[in-house]
Every structure is written in structure tokens, then in C-alpha cells.
Amino acid sequence: MSITLNKAAVTFAKSLIKDGKIKNDEGHWGQHNPGSTQENAFLKKHEIEEYAKWHLGEDKSQGEDTKGRYKFPYGDFKTVHRDGLIAAKERAAQQGYHDIEKAADELLGALEKKAA
Numbered sequence: 001m002s003i004t005l006n007k008a009a010v011t012f013a014k015s016l017i018k019d020g021k022i023k024n025d026e027g028h029w030g031q032h033n034p035g036s037t038q039e040n041a042f043l044k045k046h047e048i049e050e051y052a053k054w055h056l057g058e059d060k061s062q063g064e065d066t067k068g069r070y071k072f073p074y075g076d077f078k079t080v081h082r083d084g085l086i087a088a089k090e091r092a093a094q095q096g097y098h099d100i101e102k103a104a105d106e107l108l109g110a111l112e113k114k115a116a
Contacts, residue, residue: 003057003071005099010107012053013080017110021079024115029087034076039067042077056088056100072100074107082111 025032043051048065057071072092074084089104
């Protein structure tokens with residue numbers, strides 16, 4: 001499985017952070033990460049391209065119109081979450097996806113600067 005950086009997601013996250021659509025939350029991403037029910041509800045109202053923007057990684061070996069193609073979520077379809085970026089950064093580092101790790105770290109820095 002080769003996951004690449006989803007550059008459109010990085011651009012989208014930067015614009016959300018710039019607009020103040022952030023949650024500088026403490027805690028565990030598992031408490032905020034949308035589950036499959038929330039994901040499916042989002043996809044009923046939005047195209048897969050919108051769903052993709054909420055994920056820093058893309059597995060091009062998976063079908064273009066599948067949720068499984070998109071990895072490393074960082075938000076709840078409304079806001080960028082600090083703990084989501086931390087989780088994405090840590091998992092990317094553990095799995096050796098250094099470009100995703102770096103992007104998550106840069107976004108995390110931008111979020112923390114905006115929140116300050």
C-alpha cells in the first residue's frame with residue numbers, strides 16, 4: 001500500500017485554519033474522529049471529492065469513489081482538529097509517510113499560531 005500526500009487536502013486545511021475553522025482541543029482524536037455513520041451521512045450530501053479534502057493521505061490502489069482510498073483524517077467535516085493533526089502526524093511517522101508527517105506538522109503549527 002503506497003499512500004501519497006493529498007495536496008488538495010493540505011490546501012483546504014490551510015484555508016480552514018486561516019478562516020478560524022479550528023478546534024484547539026485536548027484529548028484523544030478517537031473522541032472527535034467521525035465514525036462511519038457520520039462519514040456516510042456526509043457522503044449522502046457531498047461528493048467524494050469533498051470527503052477527500054478531509055484526509056491528508058490518498059491510497060491510489062483503492063477505487064476513486066471509495067472511502068478506503070482516503071487516509072489520515074484531520075477534521076470533523078466542519079473544523080480542523082488539533083488532535084486530528086497530531087494523530088495524523090504520529091501515524092504517518094510510524095508508517096514512514098514523511099511527506100504526510102511534514103504536512104500535518106506544518107498544519108499543526110499554523111493551527112496553534114491561529115489559536116494563540
